[in-house]
Amino acid sequence: MSDTVRFDLPQSEIPAHWYNIQADLPRPLPPVLHPGTHQPVGPDDLAPLFPMDLILQEVSQDRYIEIPDDVREIYKLWRPTPLLRAHRLEKALGTPAHIYYKYEGVSPSGSHKLNTAVPQAYYNKRAGVAGLTTETGAGQWGTALSQACNFFDLECHVYMVKVSYQQKPYRGAMMRTFGADVTPSPSNKTNAGRAILAESPDSPGSLGIAISEAVEAAATSGGKYKYALGSVLNHVLMHQTVIGQEALKQMELAGEYPDVIVAPTGGGSNFGGIVLPFVRMNLKEGQRTRILAVEPASCPSLTKGVYAYDFGDTGGMTPLVKMYTLGHDFVPPPVHAGGLRYHGMASIVCELFDQGLIEAQAIAQLETFAAGVAFARAEGIVPAPEAAHGIAGAIREALAAKESGEKKVILFNLSGHGYFDMSAYTEYFDQRLFDYDYPEAQVQAAMQRLPQI
Amino acid sequence: MSDTVRFDLPQSEIPAHWYNIQADLPRPLPPVLHPGTHQPVGPDDLAPLFPMDLILQEVSQDRYIEIPDDVREIYKLWRPTPLLRAHRLEKALGTPAHIYYKYEGVSPSGSHKLNTAVPQAYYNKRAGVAGLTTETGAGQWGTALSQACNFFDLECHVYMVKVSYQQKPYRGAMMRTFGADVTPSPSNKTNAGRAILAESPDSPGSLGIAISEAVEAAATSGGKYKYALGSVLNHVLMHQTVIGQEALKQMELAGEYPDVIVAPTGGGSNFGGIVLPFVRMNLKEGQRTRILAVEPASCPSLTKGVYAYDFGDTGGMTPLVKMYTLGHDFVPPPVHAGGLRYHGMASIVCELFDQGLIEAQAIAQLETFAAGVAFARAEGIVPAPEAAHGIAGAIREALAAKESGEKKVILFNLSGHGYFDMSAYTEYFDQRLFDYDYPEAQVQAAMQRLPQI
Numbered sequence: 001m002s003d004t005v006r007f008d009l010p011q012s013e014i015p016a017h018w019y020n021i022q023a024d025l026p027r028p029l030p031p032v033l034h035p036g037t038h039q040p041v042g043p044d045d046l047a048p049l050f051p052m053d054l055i056l057q058e059v060s061q062d063r064y065i066e067i068p069d070d071v072r073e074i075y076k077l078w079r080p081t082p083l084l085r086a087h088r089l090e091k092a093l094g095t096p097a098h099i100y101y102k103y104e105g106v107s108p109s110g111s112h113k114l115n116t117a118v119p120q121a122y123y124n125k126r127a128g129v130a131g132l133t134t135e136t137g138a139g140q141w142g143t144a145l146s147q148a149c150n151f152f153d154l155e156c157h158v159y160m161v162k163v164s165y166q167q168k169p170y171r172g173a174m175m176r177t178f179g180a181d182v183t184p185s186p187s188n189k190t191n192a193g194r195a196i197l198a199e200s201p202d203s204p205g206s207l208g209i210a211i212s213e214a215v216e217a218a219a220t221s222g223g224k225y226k227y228a229l230g231s232v233l234n235h236v237l238m239h240q241t242v243i244g245q246e247a248l249k250q251m252e253l254a255g256e257y258p259d260v261i262v263a264p265t266g267g268g269s270n271f272g273g274i275v276l277p278f279v280r281m282n283l284k285e286g287q288r289t290r291i292l293a294v295e296p297a298s299c300p301s302l303t304k305g306v307y308a309y310d311f312g313d314t315g316g317m318t319p320l321v322k323m324y325t326l327g328h329d330f331v332p333p334p335v336h337a338g339g340l341r342y343h344g345m346a347s348i349v350c351e352l353f354d355q356g357l358i359e360a361q362a363i364a365q366l367e368t369f370a371a372g373v374a375f376a377r378a379e380g381i382v383p384a385p386e387a388a389h390g391i392a393g394a395i396r397e398a399l400a401a402k403e404s405g406e407k408k409v410i411l412f413n414l415s416g417h418g419y420f421d422m423s424a425y426t427e428y429f430d431q432r433l434f435d436y437d438y439p440e441a442q443v444q445a446a447m448q449r450l451p452q453i
Numbered sequence: 454m455s456d457t458v459r460f461d462l463p464q465s466e467i468p469a470h471w472y473n474i475q476a477d478l479p480r481p482l483p484p485v486l487h488p489g490t491h492q493p494v495g496p497d498d499l500a501p502l503f504p505m506d507l508i509l510q511e512v513s514q515d516r517y518i519e520i521p522d523d524v525r526e527i528y529k530l531w532r533p534t535p536l537l538r539a540h541r542l543e544k545a546l547g548t549p550a551h552i553y554y555k556y557e558g559v560s561p562s563g564s565h566k567l568n569t570a571v572p573q574a575y576y577n578k579r580a581g582v583a584g585l586t587t588e589t590g591a592g593q594w595g596t597a598l599s600q601a602c603n604f605f606d607l608e609c610h611v612y613m614v615k616v617s618y619q620q621k622p623y624r625g626a627m628m629r630t631f632g633a634d635v636t637p638s639p640s641n642k643t644n645a646g647r648a649i650l651a652e653s654p655d656s657p658g659s660l661g662i663a664i665s666e667a668v669e670a671a672a673t674s675g676g677k678y679k680y681a682l683g684s685v686l687n688h689v690l691m692h693q694t695v696i697g698q699e700a701l702k703q704m705e706l707a708g709e710y711p712d713v714i715v716a717p718t719g720g721g722s723n724f725g726g727i728v729l730p731f732v733r734m735n736l737k738e739g740q741r742t743r744i745l746a747v748e749p750a751s752c753p754s755l756t757k758g759v760y761a762y763d764f765g766d767t768g769g770m771t772p773l774v775k776m777y778t779l780g781h782d783f784v785p786p787p788v789h790a791g792g793l794r795y796h797g798m799a800s801i802v803c804e805l806f807d808q809g810l811i812e813a814q815a816i817a818q819l820e821t822f823a824a825g826v827a828f829a830r831a832e833g834i835v836p837a838p839e840a841a842h843g844i845a846g847a848i849r850e851a852l853a854a855k856e857s858g859e860k861k862v863i864l865f866n867l868s869g870h871g872y873f874d875m876s877a878y879t880e881y882f883d884q885r886l887f888d889y890d891y892p893e894a895q896v897q898a899a900m901q902r903l904p905q906i
Contacts, residue, residue, distance in 0.1 A: 004464060005529035011459055076458035077537070077833050084530070088604075106559060108833025110872070150830050151541075170875035176882050177829050177875075376630050377603050380530050380561025419563070419872040422623035422630075429629050 003087055007250040009080040014072055019241040021276045021348060022234065023063035024283050027355060029234070029347050030322035033309060038453060041319050048219050049227040051127035054120065057235040065238065071119045074151055078107045078114070079242065083250035089378040090398070097401035097408045098256060099394060102247045102274060104415050105381065109174075111416030112270055113144035113230055116239035120228045121148035131155025132228045133217040135185065135210030137164055138338030139171030140384070140416055141230030146180035156180040157225065159187065159213040162205035164338065171420055185210040192216050192315065206331065207341070208314020215317060231267025232312060232321075232346045240273025243413060248277055251411065258289050258411035260397055264389035265293040265302065265360070266339045268346030274413035276348075279357060291358040293349065294393035296368075298436040299332035301325060301345045302353050302360035304443065309453040310344060320451060323350045327446020333436035335365050336424035337385040343446070361393060364435040368392045369428040372418065384416040385424055456540055460703040462533040467525055472694040474729045474801060475687065476516035477736050480808060482687070482800050483775040486762060491906060494772050501672050502680040504580035507573065510688040518691065524572045527604055531560045531567070532695065536703035542831040543851070550854035550861045551709060552847060555700045555727060557868050558834065562627075564869030565723055566597035566683050569692035573681045574601035584608025585681045586670040588638065588663030590617055591791030592624030593837070593869055594683030599633035609633040610678065612640065612666040615658035617791065624873055638663040645669050645768070659784065660794070661767020668770060684720025685765060685774075685799045693726025696866060701730055704864065711864035713743040713850055717842035718755065718813070719792045721799030727866035729801075732810060744811040746802065747846035749821075751889040752785035754778060754798045755806050755813035757896065762906040763797060773904060776803045780899025786889035788818050789877035790838040796899070814846060817888040821845045822881040825871065837869040838877055 022029060031040035043055045050058075057065060067075075086099040104112035124132055131154045136142025142158040149156035158180050165172055165184040172182045185205045186193040192212035196203050203209070218227035229236060251257055261278055263271040271293055281287040295302055305324040312318035314329050323344040326332075332341040352358045372388035374395065375381070383391060394412040401408040418425065427433045475482060484493035496508045503511075510518060520528075539552040557565035577585055584607045589595025595611040602609035611633050618625055618637040625635045638658045639646040645665035649656050656662070671680035682689060704710055714731055716724040724746055734740040748755055758777040765771035767782050776797040779785075785794040805811045825841035827848065828834070836844060847865040854861040871878065880886045 003526075005526075006464055008461055008463065010461065011457060073456075073458075108835075147833055151833075169879065170872070173875035173879040173882070174835065174872075177826060177835055177878055179830065373630060377632065380600055380604075382561075382627065382630055419623070419627075422626035425630055426622065426626040429626070 003085070005084055005087060007083045007253040009246060009249055011076050011080070013246070013249060014075050014079050015067065015242045015245040017064035017066055018238045019245060019277050019280065020060055020063055020065055020238050021279060022061050024280055025351060027351065029351055033320040033453065035311070035316070035318070035320055038320070049215065051123045051129070051226060053123040053126065054235050057238060058233060068122060071122050074118050075242070080246045081106050083247055085254065086379055089375060092374065092378045093395065093398050093402065095398040095402040096405060097398040097410050099398055100251065100254065100258070100411045101414045102243055102411070103381070104243060104413065105417035109140070109144040109147050110419065111140040111144065111384065112240060112243060112273055113141045114147060115242055115273065116230065116236045116269065117144035117148035118151065119239050121145070121152045121154055124226055125152040125154055129154070129226050130224045131157060133157045133214040133225050134228045134230070135159045135207060135214045137161050137207045137341065139164060139168055139420065140339060142182070143171060143174045145228055145230065146175040146178040149180065150178040157217060158182045159185040159210040161185060161207055161210050162203070167423070168420060185213050187213060189213070190216045206314060211313040212315045212317055231269040234348060236269050237272030237276065237346055237348050240269050241276050243273035244275060244277035247274060247411065256409045257287065259408045260290040260292060260410050262292045262294060262390050262393040262397065262410065262412040264340060264386050264415070265295050265345060265349060266342050266386060268349040270413055270415040272346060272348055275358070279352065282357070292393055293358055293360040294389040295360060295362050296335050296337055296340050296389065297362040297364040297438060298335050299326065299341055300362040300438065301343065303362045304438065306447060307350060307354055308450055310450055312344065320453065321347055323347055324353065325450070326443045327449060329449060330443055330446035333439060335436065336421065337368070337389060339386040340389065363389055363392045365433060366435050369425070369433060371395050381414065382418040382425070383414055384418045385421055387415045390414065456538070458537055458540060460536045460706040462699060462702055464529050464533070466699070466702060467528050467532050468520065468695045468698040470517035470519055471691045472698060472730050472733065473513055473516055473518055473691050474732060475514050477733055478804060480804065482804055486773040486906065488764070488769070488771070488773055491773070502668065504576045504582070504679060506576040506579065507688050510691060511686060521575060524575050527571050528695070533699045534559050536700055538707065539832055542828060545827065545831045546848065546851050546855065548851040548855040549858060550851040550863050552851055553704065553707065553711070553862070553864045554867045555696055555864070556834070557696060557866065558870035562593065562597040562600050563872065564593040564597065564837065565693060565696060565726055566594045567600060568695055568726065569683065569689045569722065570597035570601035571604065572692050574598070574605045574607055577679055578605040578607055582607070582679050583677045584610060586610045586667040586678050587681045587683070588612045588660060588667045590614050590660045590794065592617060592621055592873065593792060595635070596624060596627045597683065598681055599628040599631040602633065603631040610670060611635045612638040612663040614638060614660060614663050615656070620876070621873060638666050640666060642666070643669045659767060664766040665768045665770055684722040687801060689722050690725030690729065690799055690801050693722050694729050696726035697728060697730035700727060700864065709862045710740065711742050712861045713745060713863050715745045715747060715843050715846040715850065715863065715865040717793060717839050717868070718746040718748050718798060718802060719795050719839060721802040723866055723868040725799060725801055728811070732805065735810070745846055746811055746813040747842045748813060748815050749788050749790055749793050749842065750815040750817040750891060751788050752779065752794055753815040753891065754796065756815045757891065759900060760803060760807055761903055763903055765797060773906065774800055776800055777806065778903070779896045780902060782902060783896055783899035786892060788889065789874065790821070790842060792839040793842065816842055816845045818886060819888050822878070822886060824848050834867065835871040835878070836867055837871045838874055840868045843867065
C-alpha cells in the first residue's frame with residue numbers, strides 16, 4: 001500500500017492532562033464582571049451554577065490539570081480520535097499542499113462536545129448534585145451532555161430551542177435514548193419561559209431564551225441541580241485540548257508539522273480544542289504556525305464585532321465578559337450551522353485574536369456547503385455544517401498553495417459528522433439555500449445596546 | 454488506567470486477502486439453477502448483470518483471493534475498524550462474561566456494507582461499465598454503493614422502496630451527496646414499475662419490486678449498466694470477511710478467544726463477515742466456538758423456514774437458489790430492522806446451518822430495542838435496529854453466563870449505527886412499537902408456492 005491515510009495513537013496515549021493556556025498567555029484574560037456591581041466576580045458568585053472544581057479550573061493559572069481516571073476511562077470509548085491525511089481531497093483539488101484532519105465525529109455523540117460533557121458531569125457528580133440543566137440549539141451539546149449524565153447517573157434536563165426541537169426530532173430522540181428529559185423552549189416550566197409565552201405564545205424560541213430557562217431551573221433548584229455550558233468558558237476550551245494534544249503527536253507520526261491550522265468558531269470550543277496546544281508551541285517552542293478561525297459571514301463576531309464587555313446571553317442575565325461581540329441581543333440569520341450562531345466568542349479566543357496570535361476569516365453559507373460536499377465526495381465523511389466552515393477555510397488555503405506552488409501543510413479539525421443535518425444538505429441540493437448579507441444595520445443597532453462599562 | 458477498552462490494529466494490518474469459505478466447506482454449496490431449465494447456471498448466464506471478475510469470485514474454490522491495492526487504499530479511510538471490550542455493559546448486566554464487539558459503524562457509510570460496495574464498484578469500473586443499478590430498503594446498502602460509485606467515478610442508480618424513501622428522507626439525501634440518482638420504487642422508469650403502478654398507483658413498494666426494477670434497468674441497458682447486490686451472494690459474504698479476519702487478530706491482542714460469536718442474519722452479509730474466519734478456525738484449527746445467528750421472530754428463515762430451492766426476489770425473476778426460505782412471496786411484517794426483512798438467506802449461511810456448524814435463534818422486536826437502549830446507555834453507541842438483534846443475542850448469552858457463573862468470552866458484530874433510525878427509537882420510547890406474532894398462516898401459504906424442483 002502506498003500512502004498512509006490514518007495516524008492512530010494507542011489508548012495509552014490519551015492525554016493525562018488538559019492544557020490551560022492561561023498559564024502561557026502574554027497578557028492575562030480580562031476579568032469577568034458582576035452584571036450589577038461591575039466588579040470582578042469571585043468563585044462564590046458562580047457557586048449556585050457550577051461546582052467548585054470547575055470554578056477553580058475556570059480561573060486556574062496552572063499550565064496542566066490532571067484528567068481524573070474516571071474521565072479517562074470514558075474517553076477510552078472513542079479516544080484517541082483518528083488523524084487522517086486527505087490524499088483524495090488533495091488530488092481532487094490538484095494542490096501540492098498536504099491536508100490533514102483530526103476527526104472528532106467518531107465520538108458516540110458524533111462531535112467533540114463529549115470531551116467536556118464527561119468531565120463536567122463527573123465534577124458535578126462529585127459535588128453531589130442530582131442533575132444538570134442545559135440548553136441546546138442544533139443539538140450536539142444536548143446529546144453529549146445527555147450521554148455524559150447517563151454515564152454518571154445524573155438527571156439531565158435539556159431546554160431545546162423549540163424550532164430546532166420540531167425540525168430535528170431525531171436529536172431529541174437521541175437525548176431520550178440516554179434518559180434525558182428534553183423540553184422545547186420557551187416552556188411553561190420557568191418564569192423566563194412563561195414570560196415569553198405570555199407575550200408571544202407561538203415563539204419559536206432562541207438560544208438566549210433557552211439559556212435563561214436552563215440557568216433559572218438550576219438557580220432555583222435549591223442546589224439540587226447545577227447548570228452546564230458547552231462552549232465559551234475557559235474550562236470548556238481547556239477540556240477540549242485533548243484534541244490538539246493528540247494531534248501534535250499524530251503530526252509527529254506523520255513526520256510533518258502544520259504550517260496553518262484552520263477551525264470554525266462559534267463559541268470557540270472546537271477551535272480552542274485543536275489550536276491551543278499549537279499556540280503554546282508558537283509561544284514557547286519557536287514554531288510559527290498560522291492559526292485561522294473561520295466564522296459565518298452572517299455572524300462574524302471576530303471580523304466585524306467590537307472588543308467590549310457584554311452579556312453571554314440574550315436576556316442579559318449572565319456576568320459580563322469582555323469579548324468580540326455583535327451585541328447580546330443581535331439575532332443571527334438562520335444559517336444551518338446552528339452551533340456558530342452566537343453573538344460573542346470565548347474570552348480565550350478573543351484575547352488570542354486581540355493579541356495578534358491568531359487570524360480570522362468569515363465565509364458565507366453556500367461556500368461552506370460546497371466545501372462540505374467536495375469533502376464528502378473525496379473522503380467519504382459528510383461533515384456537520386459547523387465543521388464545513390473549517391473545511392472551506394482549509395480548501396481556500398489549499399487552492400492558494402496551488403496558485404503559489406507552495407507545499408504547505410494544512411491541518412483542520414473536523415468536529416462532527418452531519419448525519420443529523422441531511423435536511424440542510426437536501427435544501428442545498430435543491431437550491432433552496434442561500435447566502436445572507438452581513439446584517440450590518442442590525443449589528444449597529446445591537447451595538448447601541450451594549451452595556452456601558 | 455485500569456482496563457483496555459479498544460484493541461486497535463495499524464493500517465498495515467488491513468487484510469491482504471478475502472477469505473473464501475467454499476474452499477473449506479465439508480460439503481460444497483448446492484448449485485444455483487436456471488429458473489427456466491432448472492439446470493445449473495454458468496458464468497455466461499450471469500454476465501448481463503455482473504462483471505466477470507465477480508462471477509468468478511462467486512464460484513471460486515480458492516481459499517484466499519487477493520484484495521486489489523485500489524480497494525485497500527479506500528479501505529484505509531476507515532479500516533481496520535475497532536474491536537472494543539464492553540466493560541460497562543458487562544458491569545450493567547452483572548455478568549462474569551467478557552463481552553467484545555467489533556464496530557463497523559465507523560465506516561463513512563455508517564455500516565459494514567461499504568466493505569463490499571467498494572470492490573463491487575472497483576471490478577465494475579475495470580469492466581468498463583458506466584454505472585451500477587441497485588435497490589435499497591432501509592438505505593444502508595444504497596448509501597454504501599453511492600459512496601463506492603463516487604470513489605470510482607461510476608453513475609449510481611438506486612431504486613429505493615417508496616415508503617422508506619418517504620420515511621427516511623435523510624438516507625436519500627446522503628445518497629445524493631455522493632452523486633447518486635435515487636428513484637422511489639415502484640417508478641415509471643421500468644416495465645416492472647409501470648406494471649405495478651398500473652395496478653396499484655399508491656403502492657408503497659417492496660424490496661422485491663425494487664430488485665425487479667434495478668435488475669431490469671441493468672439488463673436492458675445494452676451493457677452500459679450492471680447490477681449490484683449488497684448481501685446474499687457468495688462474493689458479497691467473502692468481501693465482508695475483512696471483519697472477521699481483523700477480529701481474529703484483535704482478540705489475540707486482547708489475549709482471549711471467543712467461546713461464542715453472535716451476529717444478526719438478514720441476507721447474511723454481516724453474519725458471514727464476522728463468523729466465516731472463525732468457522733475456518735473451528736473446521737481447520739480445532740477451535741470450538743459456538744456460532745449463533747440471530748434473526749427477527751417475525752421473519753425467521755433459519756428457525757422456521759424450509760431448506761429448498763426458491764427465487765431470490767419476490768417476482769421470481771432471479772436464478773433458483775437452495776436456501777432456508779419462508780417463500781419468495783412472503784411479505785415480512787414491518788419491523789424496523791428493514792435489513793433483516795428477507796424471505797431467504799445466503800447460500801453459505803444455509804449450508805453452515807444445515808451442516809450443523811452454526812446455531813440460530815429468533816428474537817422479537819421489543820427485546821432487540823430494549824437491548825439496543827441498554828447497549829447505548831452502557832457503551833454510548835446507538836445501534837441500528839438490525840445490529841440490535843446481535844446485541845440482544847449477546848445479552849442473552851451474558852445473562853446465561855451470570856446464571857451459571859461461567860466466565861464465557863462473547864464476541865458480537867455491531868454492524869452499524871442507528872443515527873438514521875431514531876424515529877424507530879422514538880416509537881419505542883412512546884410505546885408505539887410492538888412484537889409481531891410469527892405469521893404462520895402466511896408462511897404456510899407462501900410455502901405452497903415454492904417452485905417444484
